[in-house]
Amino acid sequence: MGPTRLEHDLIGDREVPDDVYWGVHTLRALENFPITGIPISESPFLVEALAAVKEAAAATNHQLGLLDDERHEAIRSACEEIRSGALRDQFVVDVIQGGAGTSTNMNANEVIANRALELMGRRRGEYHVLHPNEHVNLSQSTNDVYPTAVKISLILATEELLAAMGRLQASFAAKAVEFRTVLKMGRTQMQDAVPMTLGQEFTTYALMIGEDRDRLSEAVRLLHEINLGATAIGTMLNAPVGYVDIACEHLVRLTGLPLETAVDLIEATQDCGAFVQVSGTLKRVAVKLSKICNDLRLLSSGPRAGLNEINLPPVQAGSSIMPGKVNPVIPEVVNQVAFQIIGHDVTVSMAAESGQLQLNAFEPVICFSLAAGISRLQQAVDVLAVRCVDGITANVEVMRADVEHSIGLVTALNPFIGYAVATELAKEALATGRGVVELVLERRLLPAEQLEAILRPETLANLGPKPPTP
Template sequence: MATRKEHDFIGELEIDDSVYYGVQTFRAVENFQMTGRRLRDYPFFVKAFAQVKKAAALSNKEVGVLDPNIADYIAKACDKIIAGEYADQFVVDMIQGGAGTSTNMNLNEVISNIALELMGHKKGEYQFLHPNDHTNLGQSTNDTYPSSIKVAAYAKLSDLLKSMELLRDELLKKSDEFKDIIKMGRTELEDAVPTTLGNTFNAFASYIKSDIEKITYARETMSYLNLGATAIGTGINCHPNYKNVVDKKLSEITGVNFKQAPDFIAATQDTADFVFVSGALKTAAVRLSKIANDLRLMNSGPRCGLGEINLPQMQPGSSIMPGKVNPVICEVVGEACYEVIGNDTTIMLCSERGEFELNAFEPGIGYALFNSITILENAMKTLALKAVKNLTANKEACLKSVLGSVGIVTAFNPHLGYEKSASIAKEALATGKPVGEICLERGYLTKEQIDKILEPKNMLNPSMVR
């Protein structure tokens, strides 16, 4: 195996010459073996980091501190990474010490060695193009790493919003399809008053619509970057005009309007923007889990449960009970939501651990945030396409539950008062008789009056029936 020698201030190492990363990445791989999830498993993050590095090179070229030829080769190397090439070279664990320095150096080393080969040199000939002196010029992990997380998060949040819109639209379709199907409403798992199945699905759609608005708003916080802040926000070792150029270059590269954070020192040490985004994701996860569980309960049966809807049959549900089908899509969506909720705690704690001028726990934030966005995107899409899209309603079962419910006695309140209505409910529960029959036996109302009051559509009307 051919090798090359590389060194850092700790010492010299033999590196497999087939790889494009260098000594600092090699040390990180040995030191950090936490999750089994490597940078390459998050290609959108690699792409975002390469976009930041390209913007940095072109900005340094424009302000006159980087040789134009070197800058152009760095940009060409970044373009290859952005296009998905060299993905296997990004090998550091997503969870790492050093506030993301190992990830930054993994990018710097790979970009530099790709650029060296494009220039006609060998990998490791850093006298011509150096990972720190050129690829990392005017930068620090402390501005490029959080900025790259934000660039990646912005892109992934956009993907999530598309999945959310898909689910909202499928729920709205069912709301319209089921608008005339009367069903029993329930509070605390007990009979309440009638509603429609359409109302139920319209409420679900409203949850998702609200969360789309919240996440869209939260996504905007990802567009404020501290590029040019370098180590602690003062901009040391960076050309003073760089910060006025780099966001514009990055915006041109990504198509997203990235902007300077209003206070670089605050932005370098504070990670509350990620907490804010994670909070919006957690809210969406809580609501999505509620939707999935309600669908699961409405589908329960098929003969000994509520049986109000039929979820699509996705796979056999038991290794021992023939014919059993489980609501697996609703279940997996619930599990995914719990993961997002747990990640929110991780992000909160990592953010809280920021001390003085830097938050050293940003890798934990990025890892948890990317996982939450990805999981939630998949959960939204899965529920939309594998559960909601092709579910059907059991109209007869829904109506039967309304007509047989004691809860409809609530409709008598305006006519008989609470005490008489409660006594009817008590007898109905004790005897199993319909509430209308009891009311008629007691002579409280005529049959015509009872039929009019208990007409399902009248019970859905907010005006009192006389």
């Protein structure tokens, strides 16, 4: 162990490595919470948000005369460096921790204080000059700093997810145009239904993604309500008059986000409803995305003994024993991400429900669950677009043959030959294995020209004008 410095807290004295910016509170958190092995530094948006909150608080305290020029400038500069990406490796406490986020808040306070001391020409640990609690945490509590920072971090992360979903929506929309007139059988309950086009199928996927983008955008708006200035339980104890409004103004300036102070800070300090709403919407996205991936795997199944309607891009060998096998690995990995997000939603729900009285002590696991879900979903969505959807091709003749041999085709003939005749036709096709088109022509139920017009993709899939009904 190299040189150390002595620091003191409520529990007593501890030697802290002299080459780190964190202090005794962070040291104890490292010892107490070896839970996931994932430090908060792996949530860069959270570190950035913490620094923004601390900078806004320092600016407010300076404006109200509680923080002198020198200390304010040092704290401001330290926060700006962290917001720009510096000292990320100093944010070391585990993402899951007891204490409602106190360890995360103190980790930030200590790193900012020690970097500010350096900027003042002082040594780390000279807290009599600039203290993590007395100055960096002035007019604050973990209970308003942490949820405010979490909300900002989730807003920033969701912006990236929404952009990725937009790219995936565009990928599906492009394929919908490409496959607009490619005829195929629609299916309900895994049975032949009626004809449609592959373009229509892919259009639904684009619309599903678009709808979920709208719902997620709506849910994230709830995160813009913050409780900075509430301090311990929302009564604003130890926050000076005017602090709440000024702090919010500075935070809006620093983040560029349209943040608003909650109407009732006591309610806002204990309420996790916004997190529950976002989590539920993420689950909705995951469920529908997983359903789409199920469809892609089914449509590409085979290639010889399955549906074989589409081809997914081959991205890697599929088996260590079966030569030539290629698996739908991209949809599979997206399925797995979706499963995890559904599980995260249960975690968020339980954590939100388990809060007591004026505070929810379980916000760290809420933060971790949402941040991890958003990040992984964003990566999965991008991978699905680039390494799968963009390269999908259609097996046109396979799908056309399925339509021509499916008894589902008789539904399109109902208006022309009647339900009873169509039913008999379907029974004979099933019994003999012959095609519906072949039987119609053999029985001379319709002229070949009219039948050809009825069976055009534009007609079968309702893409254009229908031929006149006799």
